[in-house]
Amino acid sequence: MTWLSWRQLRTQAVAVYGLLAALAVLLLITGNDLRHLLARSGVLTCDSGDCGTVLDAFNAHYKVLRSILGPIIYIFPGILGIFWGAPLVARELESGTYRLAWTQSVSRTRWLATKVAVVGLAGLAVTGLFSLLVTWWSSPNDTVSHSRFSPPYFDERNLMPVAWAAFTFAFGVLAGVLIRRTLPAMAATLVAYIGAKIVMTAWIIPNLATPLKVTGALKAPEDGPPVVTGRRIGPSDWVVSQVLHGPDGRAVHDIRITPDDPCARTHACFDGFTQTTTFHPGSRYWPFQWESTGILVGLAAAMLAAAFLVLRRRAA
Amino acid sequence: MTAALEAAGLGKRFGKRWALQDCTVAVPTGSICGLVGPNGAGKTTLIQLAVGLLAPTAGSITVAGGTPDGRPAQLAKVGFVAQDTPTYAQLTVADHLRLGAHLNPGWDAALAGRRIDQLGLDPKQKAGKLSGGQRAQLALTLAVAKRPEVLILDEPVASLDPLARRDFLSSLMELVTEHGMTVLLSSHLVADLERVCDHLVVLVASRVQVASDVDELLATHRRISGPRRELSTLPADQQVIEASHTDRQTTAIIRTAQPIHDPAWSVTELTLEDIVLAYMAHRGDGQPVRRQLAEVRAS
Numbered sequence: 001m002t003w004l005s006w007r008q009l010r011t012q013a014v015a016v017y018g019l020l021a022a023l024a025v026l027l028l029i030t031g032n033d034l035r036h037l038l039a040r041s042g043v044l045t046c047d048s049g050d051c052g053t054v055l056d057a058f059n060a061h062y063k064v065l066r067s068i069l070g071p072i073i074y075i076f077p078g079i080l081g082i083f084w085g086a087p088l089v090a091r092e093l094e095s096g097t098y099r100l101a102w103t104q105s106v107s108r109t110r111w112l113a114t115k116v117a118v119v120g121l122a123g124l125a126v127t128g129l130f131s132l133l134v135t136w137w138s139s140p141n142d143t144v145s146h147s148r149f150s151p152p153y154f155d156e157r158n159l160m161p162v163a164w165a166a167f168t169f170a171f172g173v174l175a176g177v178l179i180r181r182t183l184p185a186m187a188a189t190l191v192a193y194i195g196a197k198i199v200m201t202a203w204i205i206p207n208l209a210t211p212l213k214v215t216g217a218l219k220a221p222e223d224g225p226p227v228v229t230g231r232r233i234g235p236s237d238w239v240v241s242q243v244l245h246g247p248d249g250r251a252v253h254d255i256r257i258t259p260d261d262p263c264a265r266t267h268a269c270f271d272g273f274t275q276t277t278t279f280h281p282g283s284r285y286w287p288f289q290w291e292s293t294g295i296l297v298g299l300a301a302a303m304l305a306a307a308f309l310v311l312r313r314r315a316a
Numbered sequence: 317m318t319a320a321l322e323a324a325g326l327g328k329r330f331g332k333r334w335a336l337q338d339c340t341v342a343v344p345t346g347s348i349c350g351l352v353g354p355n356g357a358g359k360t361t362l363i364q365l366a367v368g369l370l371a372p373t374a375g376s377i378t379v380a381g382g383t384p385d386g387r388p389a390q391l392a393k394v395g396f397v398a399q400d401t402p403t404y405a406q407l408t409v410a411d412h413l414r415l416g417a418h419l420n421p422g423w424d425a426a427l428a429g430r431r432i433d434q435l436g437l438d439p440k441q442k443a444g445k446l447s448g449g450q451r452a453q454l455a456l457t458l459a460v461a462k463r464p465e466v467l468i469l470d471e472p473v474a475s476l477d478p479l480a481r482r483d484f485l486s487s488l489m490e491l492v493t494e495h496g497m498t499v500l501l502s503s504h505l506v507a508d509l510e511r512v513c514d515h516l517v518v519l520v521a522s523r524v525q526v527a528s529d530v531d532e533l534l535a536t537h538r539r540i541s542g543p544r545r546e547l548s549t550l551p552a553d554q555q556v557i558e559a560s561h562t563d564r565q566t567t568a569i570i571r572t573a574q575p576i577h578d579p580a581w582s583v584t585e586l587t588l589e590d591i592v593l594a595y596m597a598h599r600g601d602g603q604p605v606r607r608q609l610a611e612v613r614a615s
Contacts, residue, residue, distance in 0.1 A: 007411060007414075007415075096399075096400060099369060099399075100402050100404075102386070103395075104391065105420045105422070106419045107386055108386055
């Protein structure tokens with residue numbers, strides 16, 4: 001059965017792994033370059049002067065590649081579920097080949113188990129390698145610039161692509177078993193991927209732990225924009241929300257000051273204003289990765305178990 | 317007589333609709349049994365129950381001494397060629413043989429290889445590129461090379477042209493003669509079955525109308541015609557299968573083990589197709605069929 005599963009996957013697997021290998025060459029070369037650029041850019045040692053410009057200059061390197069790579073790794077698990085998960089059983093049911101497969105001397109359970117194991121593991125492995133590459137390639141930017149913790153980057157690093165691949169693949173298999181037709185099962189998997197992404201990103205992951213809150217007073221320096229006192233939010237933190245409060249304690253969207261405002265001379269325009277930041281500290285990154293992975297993989301296991309039960313019980 | 321396939325009160329319901337109901341039938345071991353009936357009679361349902369693709373709603377079925385429950389040991393005993401002879405379009409002929417070898421403990425590689433040679437199939441050809449007849453032959457090869465005790469075929473020649481149909485059936489005959497197995501073959505065309513079958517089951521509206529050896533069917537069924545008269549006056553051993561009356565004449569197909577002596581009747585022999593059609597015509601019209609059925613069961 002392993003041979004048959006592999007034989008059915010072979011063409012696609014070779015294509016996907018081939019593409020990944022080509023991408024790996026590109027990412028290894030440019031990723032190495034990014035590390036040299038980071039060392040030479042002065043971003044890491046900058047503590048005075050126009051650090052923003054230095055950072056922008058560094059972030060401009062491989063900007064196009066970065067802006068393409070992000071969406072690709074973001075949707076890759078969905079693609080995998082749609083093209084490898086959904087047709088796994090649905091295509092056999094639709095084309096009638098299940099009547100050939102299920103009347104060989106192999107139980108239906110073993111048939112499905114082998115298919116899921118071979119195709120699923122090949123899918124998870126390619127996603128894992130892809131994620132490893134992207135995580136490594138992005139780490140120079142992640143450390144100095146945007147947070148790898150906040151969406152959408154959280155789903156594009158380390159364990160999360162693999163967890164998403166497990167979830168969508170399992171959903172695709174179950175959808176195929178239930179719907180029994182390839183295209184509708186693929187469409188259902190797409191919808192499920194989008195829906196689950198929204199639910200996880202908007203509600204589940206931000207609430208895995210109670211976000212921390214810091215409130216700092218707004219202070220106007222001699223020149224430049226106002227700064228917030230108190231704990232500094234670093235690039236490794238995930239800022240969930242930021243709210244500005246006026247002296248009366250009410251939330252405000254902006255503060256209007258005209259140049260001839262009397263407060264401008266005394267630098268007192270922001271007196272009484274505070275900013276409250278809700279965030280997850282960077283130290284929660286790995287706990288959140290593991291917990292989110294646990295949730296998605298748990299759902300995947302439940303859906304696969306359901307697929308096995310349905311296939312065994314229901315008449316074809 | 318031992319039965320290679322035996323069903324008792326077998327029924328299968330899909331939702332509210334019974335695809336097969338109260339089906340009791342036995343296929344003798346070593347026979348080549350034709351399963352014939354109009355479309356929708358439940359032939360495919362009966363066959364899928366026999367190979368374990370479906371599970372019965374009611375009753376029981378045993379094939380080659382076991383219940384078709386999807387366990388590998390049972391699956392190994394039964395070869396199956398499904399309707400439209402499905403194969404993996406992307407896999408080559410050679411791949412299909414490897415598939416068979418990997419998935420069946422009793423795989424006869426020599427037999428499979430020899431068959432592919434004889435058929436002149438290119439092992440590197442993808443199954444999706446084969447003609448309907450070649451694909452059916454490939455499916456038959458897969459089913460036979462697993463060396464089953466019972467070989468079940470569901471309308472294997474329905475979609476084939478006459479030449480491919482003849483080739484397929486003669487291949488089947490050769491394989492059966494050579495390797496000896498019980499065969500259950502369904503078709504809605506009697507002509508296909510007449511050539512190969514020695515036993516026949518007529519299934520109409522999920523009921524077995526008649527199940528008998530072909531020779532016995534031919535020997536015991538006659539068409540009688542003569543001046544118009546009531547058929548209830550016939551001797552008790554003559555069962556009416558089908559009757560029609562005109563103003564002057566009565567024609568009937570009857571089943572009897574005895575010679576017909578009444579000089580008023582002109583008696584003609586029947587072809588297998590005539591007999592099967594007579595039984596099939598009884599769909600829905602209960603009485604004579606019931607009597608017939610009861611008699612067949614008792615014998």
